[in-house]
Amino acid sequence: MTLKRSRSDSNEKTVEYIKKKIRTIDSPEKSINLYHCLNELGDHSLVEQIQKCLKSGKIKEATISSSQWSAVVCVLLTSEEDLDEFCLDKFVKAKNKHKNMEVLQKLLPVIKESRSVQLSNCGVTDEGCAALVSALRSNPSHLRELNLSGNEIGDSGVTLLSAGLADPHCKLEKLWLRDCGITDEGCAALASALTSNPSHLGHLSLTGNKLGNSVNLLSDVLQNPHCKLEKLWLNDCDIKDEGCAALASALRSNPSHLRQLNLSLNKIGDSGVTLLSAVLKDPRCKLEILRLRDCGITDEGCAALASALRSNPSHLRRLDLSWNKKGDLGVKLLCAGLKNPHCKLEELQLRDCGITDEGCVALASALRSNSSLLRHLNLTGNKLGKSGVKLLKDNPHYKLETVYC
Numbered sequence: 001m002t003l004k005r006s007r008s009d010s011n012e013k014t015v016e017y018i019k020k021k022i023r024t025i026d027s028p029e030k031s032i033n034l035y036h037c038l039n040e041l042g043d044h045s046l047v048e049q050i051q052k053c054l055k056s057g058k059i060k061e062a063t064i065s066s067s068q069w070s071a072v073v074c075v076l077l078t079s080e081e082d083l084d085e086f087c088l089d090k091f092v093k094a095k096n097k098h099k100n101m102e103v104l105q106k107l108l109p110v111i112k113e114s115r116s117v118q119l120s121n122c123g124v125t126d127e128g129c130a131a132l133v134s135a136l137r138s139n140p141s142h143l144r145e146l147n148l149s150g151n152e153i154g155d156s157g158v159t160l161l162s163a164g165l166a167d168p169h170c171k172l173e174k175l176w177l178r179d180c181g182i183t184d185e186g187c188a189a190l191a192s193a194l195t196s197n198p199s200h201l202g203h204l205s206l207t208g209n210k211l212g213n214s215v216n217l218l219s220d221v222l223q224n225p226h227c228k229l230e231k232l233w234l235n236d237c238d239i240k241d242e243g244c245a246a247l248a249s250a251l252r253s254n255p256s257h258l259r260q261l262n263l264s265l266n267k268i269g270d271s272g273v274t275l276l277s278a279v280l281k282d283p284r285c286k287l288e289i290l291r292l293r294d295c296g297i298t299d300e301g302c303a304a305l306a307s308a309l310r311s312n313p314s315h316l317r318r319l320d321l322s323w324n325k326k327g328d329l330g331v332k333l334l335c336a337g338l339k340n341p342h343c344k345l346e347e348l349q350l351r352d353c354g355i356t357d358e359g360c361v362a363l364a365s366a367l368r369s370n371s372s373l374l375r376h377l378n379l380t381g382n383k384l385g386k387s388g389v390k391l392l393k394d395n396p397h398y399k400l401e402t403v404y405c
Contacts, residue, residue, distance in 0.1 A: 104128050109134040120176070129157035140169040147207070149178035158186035159258035162193035171200050179208035192219035198227045207262070210272035215243040222250035227389060228257055235291070236265035244272035248279050255285040260293040263328045264293035266322070273301035278307035286315050293349075294323035302330035309337025314344055322378070331359035335366040338373065339387075345373050352381030360388030367398045379405045 032050055106123065111117050112135040125131075128151070136143055153161075153390060158177065164170060180192075187206075198221060211218075215234065239247075244263070251258060263272075265389045273292065277283055291300055295301075301324075309316065324330075331350065338345065359382075367374065377392065392398075 116145040124151040126157035147176040153185035156294035162189040165193035174203040187214040217248035219246040239266040263335035270301040277304035277308040290328035306337035320349035328359040355382040357388030
C-alpha cells in the first residue's frame with residue numbers, strides 16, 4: 001500500500017489525537033472503533049509503524065485485522081495535510097470478497113479525502129463501486145485520479161461509476177478501467193456520462209475490455225467540442241474496421257486535443273490504419289504517441305503512414321508498429337516519411353516485424369537524410385545480420401541513444 005503526503009504528524013501528536021477522538025468523535029461517517037483500536041495497539045507500536053510507513057511511502061503486505069485497519073484510517077485522518085495519493089494496488093486479496101468489502105468500507109473516509117485513488121487488482125466488485133460512488137458523491141470535486149483496473153466490476157459497476165462522472169461537480173481527470181469486464185452496456189453508460197460532463201477527463205484507459213463496435217459511442221464523445229481527452233487507451237478491445245472508422249471520423253471532427261492513442265492488439269488492418277493516417281494528415285492533428293502493435297498492418301498500411309508523415313510530420317514523437325508482419329518493403333515505405341526534414345519522430349518500435357538487413361539499409365539511409373530525428377529504435381526479434389546491426393549502431397553521425405537489435 002502506498003501513501004503519499006506532504007508531511008506526517010509526530011507519533012506523540014497522533015497518539016494524543018486518537019485519545020482525544022475516543023472522547024469526542026461522534027461522526028458516523030468515519031465509523032472508526034477507536035477504543036478497540038487502542039486496546040489492541042497497547043504500546044501504540046502499530047501507530048508508530050504506520051507513521052514510519054507514511055514517511056517512507058510503503059506499507060508492506062501483511063495480515064491486518066479489522067481494528068488495525070481502523071488504526072490505519074485513524075492515522076491517515078489525523079494529519080492536517082491533504083492526502084495526495086491512496087494506493088491499495090493488489091493489497092487486498094481478491095479471494096475473500098467479503099473481507100475486501102469490509103476493508104473498503106473502513107477506508108472510504110480516506111478515499112473520500114484523496115486526490116488519487118489506486119485500487120487495481122483489489123477484488124472490487126459492483127458492490128464496491130456502489131460504496132465508492134456513495135463516498136465520492138459527498139466530495140466529487142476533490143478526486144482527480146481513479147484506477148480500478150483488474151477488478152470484476154462489469155457493466156453494472158461502470159454504470160454506477162458513470163452516475164458519479166455525470167455529476168457536474170465531478171472533476172476527475174484520469175480514469176483507468178483496464179480488464180474490468182466491460183461490454184456494450186457499460187460503454188454506453190460511460191459515454192453518456194462523458195457527454196454530460198466532458199470537460200475534465202483527460203486520460204481514459206479501457207484496455208482489455210471487449211467493446212467491439214460500442215467504441216462508436218465513445219467516438220460521439222470525442223466529437224464533442226468540449227471534450228478534453230488527451231490520452232485514450234483502447235488496446236485489446238476487439239475493435240475492427242467499423243470501430244476504427246468511427247474513431248477516425250470523430251478525430252477528424254475534433255482533432256486538436258488527443259495526444260496519445262493506443263489501439264494495439266485490435267485487428268484494424270490496413271484499412272483502419274489508412275483511415276487513421278488521413279487524420280494524421282490534418283494540420284490541426286496534434287497526436288504525439290500512436291501505438292499500433294499487432295494490428296494486422298502490412299505494406300499498404302505502412303504506405304499510408306508514410307504519406308501522413310510527409311504531409312504533417314512535426315507532431316508525432318512515438319510510433320509503435322511492433323508485431324506487424326510488414327517486412328522490408330513496409331519499412332522502406334515508412335522510411336520515405338522519416339526522411340522528411342520536418343519529421344520529429346523520436347521513438348520507433350519495430351519489434352518482430354520480419355525485417356532483414358535490407359530494411360536496415362533503408363533505415364540507415366533515412367537516418368543519414370534526417371540525422372536529427374530518432375533517439376530510440378527497437379528492432380528486437382527481426383532477422384538481422386551483423387552487417388545490418390553495424391549499419392545502425394556504428395555511425396557517429398546518428399543521434400540514436402538506444403538501439404535494440
